[in-house]
Amino acid sequence: MSALEPHERSAVQNALDQYGDQPGPLLVVLHAIQDAIGYIPEAGIAAVAAHLNLSRAEVHGTMSFYHHFRHHPSARTVVQVCRAEACQARGGQALEEHDKQRLDCDFHHTSADGKVSLEAIYCMGNCATGPSIRLNGKLYSHVTPERFNSLLAQKVGS
Amino acid sequence: MSITVYVPKDSTAVSLGADDVVSELLQHAAGQIEIIRTGSRGMLWLEPLVEIATPAGRIAYGPVQAHEVKELIAAGMLQAAKHPKCIGKPEEHPFLKTQQRLTFKRVGIVDPTSVADYQKHGGYLGLKQALTMQPAQIVQCVTDSGLRGRGGAAFPTGIKWKTVLEQNQPQKYVTCNADEGDSGTFADRMLMEGDPLTLIEGMTIAALAVEATQGYIYLRVEYPESIVTVREAIAAAYKAGFLGDNIQGSGKRFDLDVRVAAGAYVCGEETSMLQSLEGLRGEVRVRPPLPAIKGLFGKPTIVNNVISLASVPIILEKGAEFYKNYGVGRSMGTIPLQLAGNIKHGGLVERAFGLTLKEAIYDYGGGSASGRPIRCVQVGGPLGAYIPPEQFETAIDYEALSATGALLGHGGIVVFDDTVDMAKMARYAFEFCAVESCGKCTPCRIGSTRGANVIDAMLNGQDYAAQRQLLDELLETMLQGSLCGLGGMTPFPVSSALKYFPEDFKPRQRPQ
16 A cells, blocks of 8 residues: 555645544545545545544445545546436437547546546536536536537647 | 626526626626625526616516626616516516415525525524424424425425424434435525525524434535535524524524535435435435434434425414415425426426426426427436326326326426437436445345346347346336335336337337
8 A cells, every 4th residue: 555645644634633523524534635635545544544433444435435535636627427317308418428439438537648537427406407517616508519629628728 | 876786606507607797797897886696596598697776676687698798788787778688577577477486585586695685585584483482382383384395205394303302312413405416406406505594594493393403414515506605604694693502592502514425316315314424335224213213323313305494484484374375285385396407498486286297397497498399207306207298287296296106306397308218218217226326225236237237138129028027027126125215216217218108118220
């Protein structure tokens, strides 16, 4: 197991210092680490487990249960594409296919050039104006394949 | 004096460019205007909807694009001049005029995080009333109102509260399930972004009713804008003495916190949500014991959804009779419906129970966005049945929908036009169940993946009759044998698609 980088160590320590004494703190701590550095380093699990008096298996088991948490940094640009029914009813399936082709990767992977992470998401509550995506956290409505390309081009060039 | 301009900060409005509209307004009308960010009125096809305060009320323009702002100002928008984009007073728009907004009465009107504005519009009158009542009286009032869980289970809210009140325990909790991530539903989100203090007031009343001192809002990570707004509103409520250890000088204490969920659909199920709040895997717990008896950290706990809790303030303010007079039969009060998917006029319609699907989809929704015939609607999220047009006369109430084999769920109505492939939608229902299954029970964990395989085999024409029988047996097993609604209700969309659209399941040349 690799050791924690200094910035990872401080993110883990800050999260534990700030939230470790809350009731049922594990999710809160995991969120705080990921919010700080974008992922939860595998090497940080032991420290979290020790501090919260849990086993490493418990921390790993909880973390891996939730779609939101990740062990590795995402690419600089993250696209979350809604796969839920309301977006499908407005052309979401075609958008999904287009996005995978355009980025040449499947959901939960990163494009070959390493610039864009593609994520599936199931409903952002933007169901009357789909298809919807979030691009680096910003929500967009009425995303056609063409609009997807132009939004992406604004973020990553090409 | 500067002109007050209202622009929504609702995430749908922002996704359509509301923030850019604000920048343009500030650039072209600097010094003349004061901008207040509100929630959305719920006419989402008109977003971004810009409203101008006038002595005669607010006048709205929409949809306004950023590049149109300069021209609109030149055309006299800030003086509420006539313009093709002007829709007049929003409350007189046909979409809003016939609505019966109780829970959503302030959404789109108030500044969501201002306690002063909230009180100016009738906020905290319910709590004021509750502070004069005994806990049992508050519970009785909610029971008498006929309020049932708006999350889908439709369990009487007052009965749940009574059970919690009866537990003789020093520590009790009020939890709000704001992670009900049904596709096609956005009422929770709109309320949390547009009038979160109503939810906070409802939870405070719930706490008084059952003598709880700590509350949590378990909020979807997919709603980052809501998280920010609700947190700001909680801070504002603390500052104004509506949360904390001495609520409005009453000596009563209630603390409230947001806990962010982490993207597991199953955590919309109440016991799974409690596991998650405790920092565990969100696996479903076997009931009994009920959460009302042994809930969060093993203590008596109210688990209600956002809309149920946000409906409580007006019940306390105006009385059980007032609320009960809305609705039909055993479905009392109002229901915020959400018109979604392929719909021309998508948005939020709050009406007393009892209007028909047809009225919702056509009178309010204006039919499909594509202009093509509507083939079906899915009501109640990914676990809801697909309903064909022959049944659009069905009244929207819990019992009438159940009688057709459907369910109201969260009140989301997703419209599909005639290009929809129902075999794909059925397969998707299984796929979604497989992605989101917590894995605790076999029918859901394995049945979901097997279901998708069987549909593939049917479409490929591999021994169709046998596959079809297998599918029926599988659906029955999931329905009867799953621990919670995820596995237990996935059969609803699948069975309804098979029943009403069998032609879509015929073997195909190539696998889809």
